[in-house]
Amino acid sequence: MEPKTADRTQSPSSPSSPSLSSPAAPGPLASFLRFVVCGGGIGVLSSFAVPLVAMTMPWAVANAVITVASTLLCTELHARFTFGTGRRPGWRRHLQSSGSAAAAYAVTCAAMFLLHIIQSAPGMLTEQAVYLTASGLAGIGRFLVLRLFVFASGRKSPLRPRRPVLPLPRPVLTQAAVGATV
Numbered sequence: 001m002e003p004k005t006a007d008r009t010q011s012p013s014s015p016s017s018p019s020l021s022s023p024a025a026p027g028p029l030a031s032f033l034r035f036v037v038c039g040g041g042i043g044v045l046s047s048f049a050v051p052l053v054a055m056t057m058p059w060a061v062a063n064a065v066i067t068v069a070s071t072l073l074c075t076e077l078h079a080r081f082t083f084g085t086g087r088r089p090g091w092r093r094h095l096q097s098s099g100s101a102a103a104a105y106a107v108t109c110a111a112m113f114l115l116h117i118i119q120s121a122p123g124m125l126t127e128q129a130v131y132l133t134a135s136g137l138a139g140i141g142r143f144l145v146l147r148l149f150v151f152a153s154g155r156k157s158p159l160r161p162r163r164p165v166l167p168l169p170r171p172v173l174t175q176a177a178v179g180a181t182v
Contacts, residue, residue: 025084028147034082035143039074043135046070050131051124060109067108071101083151093150100145104138 026034046066053062075097079089089097111134115122122130 025151026082031082031084031147032143035078035139035146038077038082039139039142042070042074042077043139044132047128047131047135051127059112063105063108063112067101067105071098078146079151083147085151096150097146100142100150104135104142107138108134110134 025031046069049066050059050063053066056062057065072094075089075094078097079085079087079093108131111130112127115127115130119126
């Protein structure tokens, strides 16, 4: 009697095949909704924290401190919940995620800088509106970077579609061809 082995022709997502990897990653819409809930929730809390912290230090420094703290927290949440990796992110993913956070930091700083050029003494409500708008736009960019590059392992990237591997044609040997070579 032969030992039973896993059938390699079954797809990993079929119910009869054994699951060797982490749970299936959520689809694009589900992961975007999770991204909005996790990242947006932390972002809104951060937007209230930045002006409060900015009362004790320069605005750009307060933004940097809050951005670093929220990025670390969000990367943990995104790895475990948003993109469904099922495990904590390593240093590599934290560093990659921080690159998108640095771009978001630049966008929010530029928006606030432009606001203060246009209006010399904007109120806290105006600052909040500008900051949240810039954060929202930067957040969409971050989602795309995180989904397509940082947490994309195990999925096909939509930017690089995979071509099917076609077998090489084999020469057909006929009796006439065999007789001609002999």
